[in-house]
Amino acid sequence: MYRRGLLALGCAAGLARPALAQSARARTLRVVPQADLANLDPIWTTAAVTLNHGYAIFDTLYALDDTLQPRPQMAAGHALSDDRRVWTIRLRPGLTFHDGEPVRARDCIASLLRWGKRDAYGQMLSRVTEKWEAVDDLTIRLALKKPFPLLLDALAKRANFPPFIMPERLALTEPTTQVTEMVGSGPYRFFKDEWSIGNRAAYARFDGYRPRDEASSFLAGGKRAHFDRVEWHTVPDASTASAALVRGEVDWLEQTMPDLNATFARSRDVRLEPIDNHGLLSFLRFNCQAAPFDNGRLRRAILGAIDQADYMQAVTGDAIRWQRCASMFPCGMPFSRELGSDLLSGPRDLGKVREAIRAAGYAGEKVVIMNPTDFPSIAPLGFVTADLLTRLGMKVDLQSMDWGTLVQRRASKAPVESGGWSIFHSWAGATTMMNPGLNDYVRGLGAGGYFGWHENATIEGLVERWVDAASDDERQQLVDAIQFEAWAAPPTIMLGQYYPTTALRSDLTGRLSTSMPLPWSIRRS
Template structure:
């Protein structure tokens, strides 16, 4: 069995590497907050990709009409409030005063309407809203109007969701760009300005406090409330080596690291001046994603054979150190979330023999097609999964091509729809915050949108019919029945193979107070004592 320790060795063997003096953290009030993200930031557009590092970046630069509090309830953010017509078909959202973009232009309803229109073409929940929408438009400069063709109860939950991908507001001139193109000019109305001239991919990302940002009154709570910034500058230092991250925060050369390798947790726990924290109380669901456009995984019977052969425990053990950090979950939705039942227990529970899976592959017509697995070497929570999957598929008799690369390359390459002979791919692994895939509408991993959906491009009209029915249902019993039908359909079609849930640990210097930890790290409210 492949485990974290056989992959990386023991924590005691890892060196404490010295950091260059340029990373020395500044302790002066209003100075610099230094942060180490989980990976390099290669895609700046947080609507174009659901990658967590891009969403974290997005919350620095952009804001949303609605956010969520710590109970995941929608709360006005850029909005002052809203009204809904008696028939439920017209929503009008009024913007609060003082909203300004980083280029000095005021935020208008036209900007918000264009941003919602663009987001609704890309995001799974947004696409569900778009299917029920006649128009996103501006009634006037201060009022966004959404005209629906049918009632859509969770509208605020859709435009206020905190992850993958949030409905972030940008100027109309940027939001009007084709959805197939990334927005690269980072002009938002959020609490930080992105400093493009100091951005060096693979090295650092730099922001400064946006002096014209007007926070809401009241305390900050997740992505809602008063986003008060206490630092003049925020620097993300890209440090791929896990031991180097730990050495840096021990030495006070960085203030905050997003994730700590499980084997290094004891070192941090013993370090003076550093505290550990759980990054997301709802955890992450980790999945194996198939490319549904190309053989062999355009065949659902082959996908089912692979899912039947998977044992979640080796995957979980490869990236966690204890039972407290992992949870087996034989479901297409995160266990523990409202409405989620573990419907895949019979199908996915070991023991299943490899001989059974080999026979399923043969019966399905697998004919030796090359299986290209994209495997990031610089993401400790994903890299081992490529190794486990390659080992499993090799044992099944598949023609495996494991391709190691950095995460930035994986993010860029996994959007390719080409055959493997032309640089395409077959399998990639990733993690999703549980809150972002908790129901049939938001779960991009199971949505059957096809080429307009999440990379891998699973297409299934029946799945989409069930999603629409679930969104329209008002009776709780009927909602649960439709949820289970959508879940069962996903288990039959296997858009992904669920690999279980994990709970990450991060680290922060003890002299920082007020840090907020949700599905991403947030840099408002935190201050140095």
């Protein structure tokens, strides 16, 4: 049905007004996202598709450049007091929200206060904050109880609750309640009336956006929108999406399926590229507050059965590069060392693991694995885990659902008998989890943390010390200590690091190398 709809759209426009249809196509970027956009608020959910949607609409005070260093974005710059406890941030003049209202300091403060209730980095900042103050419409003053050396890194956080700026009237919404009116100051406006779950989303270039007068550099610099309109078309079937790209019915597949990459290689009109030079990490996430995985010994026992090759081959086949990574942080990143090698390497002895599971006290409780049917880079992971845990003698219930339902349901803390869950799988970009402030999957914040609600005061104390660390040697020691503590009773099991591909029409240039389909810089030649 989706394919017929695309063809009908193209034929009708072409027969009626060929020149106008061609012109409209040139000014519209049609993207097939990696999942359906079922939730709109990127401060309410960590779903990657909602994050990507957020970057089209919202902007941030600071942003990461190509070297992963924070640079002013909405901010013109800042000053820091001699005692390093007072930050004064000046906004760029002329910034405007999509509703026509100017961006003011109080909008930024309200947005950061909402973000600070939700985000792990933001919560650390909140604990040392004495006062936020809007000195005037363009000046923000932050007074701290003690220095917070990584403030700019926190304000430039790129994923899992980026500190997006929205109008004060929306930012006053509690972060546990979704904001559904999408008003930002970013390069594109969202068409709420065209949003159809399971079908599409649409955006229009915001003529009031003022890009920085400099070159684009990852998430920083001048965000120049070259398309009048961006459309996201949800196509769960990878073969249908791939065929639509080859025929020119869509312009860009955010992620490709490895077994279909040969199709693109045979087409002169399609270009295949690595999606992100730093890679993605697949992971298994436990519900640490509900039986049976509230038992840390049981989580540790299962490590002995995990073979990352089983998971990576299920996702990548033979067409995509991957590597084992026995670290709680992405391999290849500063301070990341493979301290879990002894646990994840060597022959997998399922007999010993069964004994360890019994010794840990597993009593036959049901293990509910939530698995998305419409997310090709995640769905195979659930089947691998379900098969493995069944062979280990656990009572497994693999429940299939769409990704939007999974994202909603993973927020439930109900027991499995009442709609709760035990395990889900996902992935994250390496740059979104490269240090303890960013890596929500290792943190121990409990009820205030990432889904699964792992609580570990030792880890949180080490993270606080890492923020204040005075040298790289001290930071390395603290990152190692965090890893050792996390491996003892893992809240998350890393399943391997891989380098998927994206595919786009050959006439598109300027795509930024990142796991997100950013709508700026890219243009049609």
